[in-house]
Amino acid sequence: MTKPRRGRRPAGSGTREAIINAARQQFGEFGYRRTTLRGVARIAGVDPRLVLHYFGSKKQLFLESVELPIDSDTLLAHLFEPGPGSIGERAAEMLVGILEDPTTQRVIVGLIRAAASEPEAAQLVREILTERILTPLAESVGGDHPELRASLMATQVVGLAMGRHIVKLDPLATASRDQVVRAVAPVFEHYLTGSWVDDPS
Amino acid sequence: MTKPRRGRRPAGSGTREAIINAARQQFGEFGYRRTTLRGVARIAGVDPRLVLHYFGSKKQLFLESVELPIDSDTLLAHLFEPGPGSIGERAAEMLVGILEDPTTQRVIVGLIRAAASEPEAAQLVREILTERILTPLAESVGGDHPELRASLMATQVVGLAMGRHIVKLDPLATASRDQVVRAVAPVFEHYLTGSWVDDPS
Numbered sequence: 001m002t003k004p005r006r007g008r009r010p011a012g013s014g015t016r017e018a019i020i021n022a023a024r025q026q027f028g029e030f031g032y033r034r035t036t037l038r039g040v041a042r043i044a045g046v047d048p049r050l051v052l053h054y055f056g057s058k059k060q061l062f063l064e065s066v067e068l069p070i071d072s073d074t075l076l077a078h079l080f081e082p083g084p085g086s087i088g089e090r091a092a093e094m095l096v097g098i099l100e101d102p103t104t105q106r107v108i109v110g111l112i113r114a115a116a117s118e119p120e121a122a123q124l125v126r127e128i129l130t131e132r133i134l135t136p137l138a139e140s141v142g143g144d145h146p147e148l149r150a151s152l153m154a155t156q157v158v159g160l161a162m163g164r165h166i167v168k169l170d171p172l173a174t175a176s177r178d179q180v181v182r183a184v185a186p187v188f189e190h191y192l193t194g195s196w197v198d199d200p201s
Numbered sequence: 202m203t204k205p206r207r208g209r210r211p212a213g214s215g216t217r218e219a220i221i222n223a224a225r226q227q228f229g230e231f232g233y234r235r236t237t238l239r240g241v242a243r244i245a246g247v248d249p250r251l252v253l254h255y256f257g258s259k260k261q262l263f264l265e266s267v268e269l270p271i272d273s274d275t276l277l278a279h280l281f282e283p284g285p286g287s288i289g290e291r292a293a294e295m296l297v298g299i300l301e302d303p304t305t306q307r308v309i310v311g312l313i314r315a316a317a318s319e320p321e322a323a324q325l326v327r328e329i330l331t332e333r334i335l336t337p338l339a340e341s342v343g344g345d346h347p348e349l350r351a352s353l354m355a356t357q358v359v360g361l362a363m364g365r366h367i368v369k370l371d372p373l374a375t376a377s378r379d380q381v382v383r384a385v386a387p388v389f390e391h392y393l394t395g396s397w398v399d400d401p402s
Contacts, residue, residue: 031318115368116317117232122368130370151364151373152384158368159360163352167316167323167359169331172352179399183353186397187388196383 016054018044023065024103028110032062032121063124066111072133076140087141088189091153092181095188099161100177108161130154141192152191156184217255219245224266229311233263233322264325267312273334277341288342289390292354293382296389300362301378309362331355342393353392357385 022043026035037058041048055061079090098104111128114121134153138146163169164180172180190196223244227236238259242249256262280291299305312329315322335354339347364370365381373381391397 112363113317116314116363125368126370145372148372148376148380148384151370154370155360155364155373156357156388157360158363159356159358162313162317162359162363163356167326169327169352169355171346171349172356175349176399179349182397182399183349183392186391186395187357190387190391191384194387196387198377198380198383 015044015046015050019046019051019054019061020065023061024106024110027062027065027114028106031110032058032114032118035062037061059120062114062121066107066124066128072136075133076137079137080140086185086189087192088187089181089185091137091188091192092185095157096160096177096181096184099157099165105161105165109165112158112161112166129157138192143193143197145197148197149191153188156187156191160184216245216247216251220247220252220255220262221266224262225307225311228263228266228315229307232311233259233315233319236263238262260321263315263322267308267325267329273337276334277338280338281341287386287390288393289388290382290386292338292389292393293386296358297361297378297382297385300358300366306362306366310366313359313362313367330358339393344394344398346398349398350392354389357388357392361385 019040022040023035025043026040030039035058037051038048040061041051044051051061055064075094078094079087085093099108111121111125115125130147130150134150134157135146138149138153141149143149160180164172164175175183220241223241224236226244227241231240236259238252239249241262242252245252252262256265276295279295280288286294300309312322312326316326331348331351335351335358336347339350339354342350344350361381365373365376376384
C-alpha cells in the first residue's frame with residue numbers, strides 16, 4: 001500500500017487529509033449524488049482503492065468531510081466567556097465568522113447544496129447543524145423548547161449562507177461582516193431567548 | 202399543430218398550462234440542470250416540439266414556470282390594508298402562508314433547490330424573490346437601504362423554506378402555522394423597520 005504510483009500520492013501521512021480536502025471540494029461543487037469516489041481520488045491524487053480503504057463508503061466519506069473544523073464545546077465555551085455583548089451578538093459574531101472562513105464556508109455550502117436536493121444529505125444536515133451544534137447551544141442558553149429554537153436558528157444560518165455565499169444577493173453579499181453581525185444578532189437573540197414560544201400546555 | 206398525436210394532448214387551450222405544471226413538477230424534483238424539455242413534454246403529455254413552440258428555451262420555460270401565482274401589487278395592498286397587526290406580523294402571515302400553499306410551495310422549493318447548486322438559477326432567484334417581491338415591499342415600508350433589508354428578508358424566507366419544507370427540521374417542520382408566524386414576525390419587523398443599518402456616510 002505504501003508503494004508510490006505514477007504521480008499519485010502514497011498512502012500514509014497526509015493522505016487521509018488530502019482525501020478529506022478533495023471530498024469537501026467535490027461535495028461542495030457537485031453535491032452528494034454527483035460526487036464519485038473516483039473523482040475524489042483523482043483530485044486527491046490517490047488510488048481510488050485508498051479512498052475506500054480509509055472511508056469504506058461515500059456516505060462515510062461525506063460524514064467525515066463535513067465534520068466542521070470547529071467543535072460545539074469550544075463554541076459554547078467561547079459564547080459564555082465573561083465579557084461584553086449579548087448572547088445574540090456573540091452567536092452572530094461566531095456564526096457569521098464561521099460562514100466567512102474559507103474552510104468552514106466550503107463545508108457549509110457543500111452541505112446546504114446537497115441538502116437542498118438530496119434527502120440523504122438533508123438528514124445529515126439535521127444531525128450536524130441542529131443536533132450537534134444549535135440544540136446544545138439553545139440548551140445552554142437555558143430557554144424552553146431548545147429544539148424549536150435551534151431549528152429556527154438553523155433557518156437563519158442556512159438562509160444567510162444561501163443569501164450571502166451561494167445565491168449572492170446584493171448588497172448582502174458585499175456587506176461588511178460587522179454590518180451582517182449587527183443585522184442578525186437581534187434575530188439570534190430573539191430565537192434563543194425570546195418569549196414567543198406558544199406553549200399550549 | 203392541432204392534430205392530436207397518439208395519447209398526447211393536442212395544442213391549444215390548456216396545453217400551455219399543462220406544460221407549466223409539468224415544468225414546475227420537474228424543476229422542483231430535479232432542479233434546473235437535470236430537467237429536460239423532453240421530460241417536461243412527457244409529463245405534460247404533449248409533443249416536445251410544442252414546448253419549444255410555446256417557450257422557446259429551457260430558461261424561458263423556467264422563468265415562466267416560477268412566476269409565482271401571486272403578484273407583488275396584491276401582496277403589498279394586503280400588507281397595507283387598515284387593521285390590526287404590525288407590518289412584521291402581516292409580512293410573516295403572508296410569507297408563511299405562501300410557503301404553506303401547495304402550489305407556491307412547490308414553486309419556491311423548486312427555485313431554492315435549483316439556486317442552491319446552479320448559478321443560472323441563482324440569478325433567477327435574485328430577480329424574482331428580491332427584485333420583484335421583497336425590494337418593492339421594503340421600499341413601500343419606507344426604511345432606508347431597501348435592497349439590504351430585502352436581501353435579509355430573503356435569507357429568512359429562504360431559510361424557513363429550507364428548514365420547514367425541504368430539510369424538514371424537527372420540530373419546526375411540524376410546528377403550527379401560528380407558532381411559526383409568532384416566531385418570525387419580529388424578525389421581519391426587525392429587517393424591514395429596525396435601525397440596525399450601519400451607514401458609514
